[in-house]
Amino acid sequence: MNPMPSTRRHLLKAGLAAAVTPYLASSASGRVKLITLSPGPVDLEMPVEGFISEITPVENFFVRCHTMTPKVDAATWQLEISGLVNTPLKLSLAEIKKLPKVELIGVLECAGNGRSFYKPGMPGAQWRFGSVGNAKWTGVRLREVLAKAGLKPGAAHLLLDGADVPMGKMPDFQRSLPLAKANHEDTLLAYEMNGKPLTAEHGFPIRVIAPGWAGDSWVKWLTKIELLDHEHDGFWMKTAYRHPAKHVEPGATVAPAELVPVTDINVKSVIATPGAWAKPGAVLVQGVAWSNSSPVTKVDLSADGGKTWNEAKLLGNATKYGFRRFSYQWKAAEGTHTLMARATNAAGQAQPMEPEWNPSGYLYNASQAREVVVAKTQPSAPAAKAESAAEAPAVYKQACLSCHDDHMMRQQHLTRAQWDREVTKMTGWGSEVKDDQRSALLDFLAARFGL
Ligand SMILES: Nc1nc2c(c(=O)[nH]1)N[C@H]1C(S)=C(S)[C@@H](COP(=O)(O)O)O[C@H]1N2
Numbered sequence: 001m002n003p004m005p006s007t008r009r010h011l012l013k014a015g016l017a018a019a020v021t022p023y024l025a026s027s028a029s030g031r032v033k034l035i036t037l038s039p040g041p042v043d044l045e046m047p048v049e050g051f052i053s054e055i056t057p058v059e060n061f062f063v064r065c066h067t068m069t070p071k072v073d074a075a076t077w078q079l080e081i082s083g084l085v086n087t088p089l090k091l092s093l094a095e096i097k098k099l100p101k102v103e104l105i106g107v108l109e110c111a112g113n114g115r116s117f118y119k120p121g122m123p124g125a126q127w128r129f130g131s132v133g134n135a136k137w138t139g140v141r142l143r144e145v146l147a148k149a150g151l152k153p154g155a156a157h158l159l160l161d162g163a164d165v166p167m168g169k170m171p172d173f174q175r176s177l178p179l180a181k182a183n184h185e186d187t188l189l190a191y192e193m194n195g196k197p198l199t200a201e202h203g204f205p206i207r208v209i210a211p212g213w214a215g216d217s218w219v220k221w222l223t224k225i226e227l228l229d230h231e232h233d234g235f236w237m238k239t240a241y242r243h244p245a246k247h248v249e250p251g252a253t254v255a256p257a258e259l260v261p262v263t264d265i266n267v268k269s270v271i272a273t274p275g276a277w278a279k280p281g282a283v284l285v286q287g288v289a290w291s292n293s294s295p296v297t298k299v300d301l302s303a304d305g306g307k308t309w310n311e312a313k314l315l316g317n318a319t320k321y322g323f324r325r326f327s328y329q330w331k332a333a334e335g336t337h338t339l340m341a342r343a344t345n346a347a348g349q350a351q352p353m354e355p356e357w358n359p360s361g362y363l364y365n366a367s368q369a370r371e372v373v374v375a376k377t378q379p380s381a382p383a384a385k386a387e388s389a390a391e392a393p394a395v396y397k398q399a400c401l402s403c404h405d406d407h408m409m410r411q412q413h414l415t416r417a418q419w420d421r422e423v424t425k426m427t428g429w430g431s432e433v434k435d436d437q438r439s440a441l442l443d444f445l446a447a448r449f450g451l
Pocket residue numbers: 061062063064065066067108109110111161162163164173201202203214215216217218219220221
């Protein structure tokens with residue numbers, strides 16, 4: 001949707017409209033308590049205990065929003081198809097649902113999943129393992145919708161826009177999808193997730209399903225498809241969601257010309273159980289593995305930090321794009337051990353031991369090292385790190401807490417130079433910081449939310 005004027009009133013209204021679903025912890029129902037990275041824009045991640053079910057319940061499914069969650073009225077909602085088409089169209093939800101119904105099980109993973117593990121770190125949502133989930137999506141093939149409009153010669157990319165409205169002067173979240181991916185039989189416009197209408201947070205009434213590709217292409221609250229003869233040149237295509245095509249050294253500065261859009265996700269696995277402590281004897285190691293459009297064929301397990309490996313058992317259903325469960329019987333002796341899982345896909349790609357660092361921290365898939373203390377009794381939890389008591393200057397409250405709260409800052413671990421660039425990004429989006437306030441603000445950000 002087009003940006004609205006950046007009035008203070010709009011910012012306040014957007015802030016109040018941020019609906020935060022109260023996720024409750026309950027092990028009986030298989031529900032886990034999602035970790036709140038930010039209450040608004042809503043960013044929630046699934047803790048590792050959730051990586052136990054093949055299909056992720058909607059209540060356990062991570063949420064990633066670049067701006068406030070829009071409220072869409074299904075009765076008046078329309079999908080507009082325009083640009084290089086023979087017949088520009090506006091389709092209602094009922095008209096879309098008349099097309100052949102398709103079901104697909106597929107993993108949705110945020111490109112930034114695992115960002116918090118990269119060293120050196122970078123700004124952005126500091127995801128650990130859980131900005132990924134696997135759902136059954138029900139909808140229609142995107143290519144069937146395109147066929148209704150008929151493509152003109154030269155149509156090569158689909159500009160996708162949702163009903164979400166940017167905050168302040170931030171660029172609208174708009175993405176483009178190459179025609180070949182849009183025309184793939186598995187690329188859908190979904191209206192259901194796990195057999196129920198999409199929830200507001202997951203894109204009601206319609207979202208894009210781009211199996212095998214990272215979440216940034218899975219546009220939510222879809223309202224517009226415009227056929228273009230070029231890749232869209234907005235911020236979320238040309239600046240965000242790009243990574244170097246070749247290996248770069250950690251911490252390197254990479255020229256924009258060296259960056260390509262993020263597409264395929266990587267083969268990966270997460271260990272759900274045991275947690276940080278287990279009793280000596282037989283311990284069941286369980287988790288899930290997933291991949292891009294080349295399915296997982298094997299998961300190896302190590303209980304000695306990667307020195308020796310044994311094949312884990314694959315459980316449940318083998319689907320092209322879904323989670324694959326695994327388990328492994330571990331004979332655990334007393335002591336501290338490092339469990340690791342390493343998934344391999346049909347194309348022969350395997351998880352690396354070292355992460356492939358890139359400037360924005362995308363597509364992390366290094367093998368997870370899970371330290372487990374094996375002892376008869378549970379050790380006491382290590383003391384939490386005390387927060388620095390740096391005093392907030394007045395400018396912090398006015399300039400930084402008007403769109404979102406300090407969850408956004410608390411999760412970062414940035415140097416003063418990185419905070420400087422972050423403040424430039426935010427002032428570009430509408431935060432007001434006077435020249436003579438900037439230094440005190442940066443001192444505070446680096447002291448309170450620094451390395
Ligand atoms: N319109 C719109 N679509 C969007 C987003 C957004 O902010 N706005 N976030 C994207 C990103 S970055 C991800 S990872 C997925 C997250 O989907 P989920 O919140 O349903 O898990 O939605 C994508 N679709």
